[in-house]
Amino acid sequence: MxxxxxxxxxxxxxxxxxxxxxxxxxxxxxxxxxxxxxxxxxxxxxxxxxxxxxxxxxxxxxxxxxxxxxxxxxxxxxxxxxxxxxxxxxxxxxxxxxxxxxxxxxxxxxxxxxxxxxxxxxxxxxxxxxxxxxxxxxxxxxxxxxxxxxxxxxxxxxxxxxxxxxxxxxxxxxxxxxxxxxxxxxxxxxxxxxxxxxxxxxxxxxxxxxxxxxxxxxxxxxxxxxxxxxxxxxxxxxxxxxxxxxxxxxxxxxxxxxxxxxxxxxxxxxxxxxxxxxxxxxxxxxxxxxxxxxxxxxxxxxxxxxxxxxxxxxxxxxxGTPQWNRLKSYNHPDRYVRHADFVGRVDAYPIDPYLDSEWKLVPGLADPAGVSFQSVNYPTHYLRHYDYQLRLDAGDGTSAFAGDATFYRTPGLADASWASFRSYNNPTRHIRHFDYVLRIDPISTATDRQDATFRVGY
Structure with missing residues (x-):
């Protein structure tokens, strides 16, 4: 009725x-x-x-x-x-x-x-x-x-x-x-x-x-x-x-x-x-x-x-929905992507300060078809790779920084309902955690695929 x-x-x-x-x-x-x-x-x-x-x-x-x-x-x-x-x-x-x-x-x-x-x-x-x-x-x-x-x-x-x-x-x-x-x-x-x-x-x-x-x-x-x-x-x-x-x-x-x-x-x-x-x-x-x-x-x-x-x-x-996201690890689901001392990591919840684990997924700095991860509590800073390790750095306006801080979101490599992130300027590498530290690496094994898979949620 x-x-x-x-x-x-x-x-x-x-x-x-x-x-x-x-x-x-x-x-x-x-x-x-x-x-x-x-x-x-x-x-x-x-x-x-x-x-x-x-x-x-x-x-x-x-x-x-x-x-x-x-x-x-x-x-x-x-x-x-x-x-x-x-x-x-x-x-x-x-x-x-x-x-x-x-x-x-x-x-x-x-x-x-x-x-x-x-x-x-x-x-x-x-x-x-x-x-x-x-x-x-x-x-x-x-x-x-x-x-x-x-x-x-x-x-x-x-x-x-x-x-x-x-x-x-x-x-x-x-x-x-x-x-x-x-x-x-x-x-x-x-x-x-x-x-x-x-x-x-x-x-x-x-x-x-x-x-x-x-x-x-x-x-x-x-x-x-x-x-x-x-x-x-x-x-x-x-x-x-x-x-x-x-x-x-x-x-x-x-x-x-x-x-x-x-x-x-x-x-x-x-x-x-x-x-x-x-x-x-x-x-x-x-x-x-x-x-x-x-x-x-x-x-x-x-x-x-x-x-x-x-x-x-x-x-x-x-x-309204949150203006930020959290990223949960696929194979360590008690852990979330966060920055600590300006290093990208996956750490166990609860995280203190909790804002270290909240991110704005904005259009990619080098390509708006991609994404960049803007820190909520350091809004001038983005996750970028440097020597293949991810760290939180202030944007400097250069094309090199923009490329390092841009990633393409793809279906999760371990589970297509989750997400993985491929590097813009190193396209054979994806974001993954290794010993809980975030890196971009080539992905080949089942463990690699799990390390490189995340749920984008709240």
Missing amino acids: ATSRRQFLGLAAATPLAATGALSLGAAAAQAADSAYVMCYFTESTSLGDGTDYGLHLAVSQDALEWTPLNQNNPVVTPTEGDLGLRDPFVLRGQDGTFVVLATDLKGTDWNYVSQYIHVWYSTDLCTFTGYHRLKLHDMNTHAWAPEAFWDAGRGQYALIYSAVNDSGHNVIMVNYTTDFLTVSAPQVFFDPGYDVIDGDMAVGVGGVNYLYFKKNQTLVGARSTSLAPGSFTEFSTAVAHGGTEAPELVSSPAAGTWYLYGDTYTPNGVFYVWQSGDLSTGTWTARDQKTYTQPVNSKHCGIRAITSAEYAELLSYW
């Missing part, structure tokens, strides 16, 4: 309550197809310096694996109350098809800061945000961390779950119920297995079963129940981790016939890892190759929500 863009994004449904800032969350569900995805997150750099921002960030994807940051990876909205920053954001699609954003009231890493409140925004399209307020969840002398919400059809209300320390003396998953995210019921314990648990994430009504994933002892573990009642969930899954891991996020991908489980390493500028399963009921997961997914720069504790292809296009149009 044909639908106007305004109706499609839920604008008509939200209009009657615009004066209060609350959306009509009790209306019939306008479910989005799993044709695209939006990720929300905050950012932390390794040094907690440049690249750290405790506002709401968004990225979009068509496969829930490769992400395009919006607004140049800058925040789209920032809290103006409480600690003036957020962590652990979550995007809920309400029953009327519009969105609610929830987040922890905490700026930075002062774990002694106690707030019984969470941040709340409403949005019809994730382009504009209304009705900002803080919502108090309890009166206990403890935090309210990592809020998420889901629709409990049996109650006709949203269940708002979060991590807090109650009388047990350890972190448990608490729950309040609400219809509008303006007022909530009294808090209850939702899940307390007798040990410390935080970061609850739900998948509701999958084959008649509800799944709750959470952090336990630096690992990600699942519990399940045929009910949504507090206290009804029982642990069942095999734990997964990559070092200390937190912030589980379950993502359904009908197109791929699988589920993804995202996890975040427990460090500033954490590294995302992804596992997959064809059947949640098994409780077992297989790690995905890092070649198959890329996280937004400096992203931490993500939330992922399915959106429609129209919403995906609208978000890209409104916020």
